[in-house]
Amino acid sequence: MRKSFKLENLGCANCAAKMEHDISQLPGVNKATISFMTSKLMLDADAATPAELEPIVEAADAICTSYEKDCHILR
Structure with a gap:
């Protein structure tokens, strides 16, 4: 699944x-x-549904916040 955030x-x-x-x-x-x-x-990502993609997006958001405290992925 490809998605833009x-x-x-x-x-x-x-x-x-x-x-x-x-x-x-x-x-x-x-x-x-x-x-x-x-x-x-x-x-x-390999995720086939939005529900499968959500844990990946959450982990990606944590990575973004670790580098820039105020940076978040908008969903």
């Missing part, structure tokens, strides 16, 4: 690159791409 309060391109790398390493994630210019996360 808006990132709220993304303030650093270097942090975005680190977030992208760490999110890509999550189990079930095929590819993660973060565009700093548009503040968007493109997520390609």
